[in-house]
Amino acid sequence: MVTVAVAGGGGGIGSDIVQAILKSNKHEVIVLSRSSQPLLTKQGVDVKIVDYGSVEQLEVTLRVISCIAAYGTNSTAAELSLLEAAKKAHVARFVPSEWNSPCHDVVDLYSGKGTVWKAVQSSGLEYTRFINGLWMNVWGPGCIRDEEEALGAYKNRPPFAIDLKAGTAIIPGDPSQKMVLTKTQDVGLFVAAALDLPNWEPESRIAGDTLTFTEVIQLVKRICGKDLRITHMSVENLQELLKGDIDSGERFYYQLLLAVALGRMGFEPTLNDLCPDIKPVSTAEYIKRHWTCD
Template identity: 75%
Template structure:
């Protein structure tokens, strides 16, 4: 049993991790948050309100903490500065392990909004702390918006966002690159379960790679047709077409979308997992199971 602090544990992927740790009933849990989290407090979670601009305040909040897991939204200079402050505070407070806020794949050099992640990662590597970064591919929950059953569960940490690449409700799909390019997809709930399980591992590798499923977007479209009976109109976009779009003037959300498509086309979301074998008791949900559960009435 160790004391774990989850920064940003009141929502998003942080909340998935907090829930998974609570289920294990193995560790003392602290949530760092900018605001009160009454739903967690009523479950006995120690919620500590922090100002991420204050290393001193963060250090005090992390006293006695063994593992710090950052789930700070990694968009923009403010978030990068907040995470660097968290890392510095973890060092001063005497923490042993640190997890930076990654939760995607090796595409920090492609996606503008992820540029700060690379700066933090370099700081983590030179921190002297034990560390790992979680690589989970594309969140499977991106195919949850508009589903016909249990939408809250289908969305997981992906709430209030549009579908990505394949919009099952609209019946449309943009397939980047080769239709056969495989990607790794993982439900956010399963990411949380794997993260909770790694707290029991005696050592950490630099990267903890998780795979819920590995298949091509073309195969996802076919599964949607076969399992859900949905006709999906597909449009293929080559790397060159994506690069041409990105060379133009786009608003930040559009740019993020097309940069992620480019990362898929370039194979950045295809990798061999490491944690699935180490945590073999966890059986993540497959894409077929996800579609059957949330896009059919059976």
């Protein structure tokens, strides 16, 4: 048994990771949080309220492994503080906050992840970053069954690219461009399983499914009997839109579409073969479970 400190474990992808580690019943979990987390405390999780700006306080808190899912104001500075504290506390392993695909140069809000990644690589710690492509849960908003499960770490956000409730879809770039899709709960399962691996590669790539947007739209037609109204947006269309005066939310949305169009969400998994007991949910299974009454 090892002790795993999860920064940001009270919500988002951190919550799915914490639940997966608890379910494995193999390791002790500490959650680092800016605020109390009564639901986790009831589960027996040791929740430490921390100041991410204080390396000294974090050093006292961290033990053995730091599994980072840091979000919020100035998350880059928070992660750099956590990394420095992990080095001083001599933790065994460190995981930076990624949970997508390497597109730091395309998506402005991810640029800080590139800074953290460079610092992690030169830290002297054993590390890995989890690459999981696009969260399948982005198609959960408005579903007709088990919405909490459908959303997972994607709560309180709008659908991305395909809005099944509204019946619309955007295909970014080449319609034959493949992308990796992974349910956030499955990401948690893979992270929990990776804690038992004797060695970590610099990248742990996870794939729940690999499809094109066209194939997803065809699945919606076959499973739900629903034709979606499709809009095609080329790389040039997206780049032109991003030159305009748009708010930060729209910029993030179109930059993420651009990342898909540029092929940044397509890759070969590595962790699936190392954790063969995990059978991730396919896109077809996800759509049938949450968007049909059968």
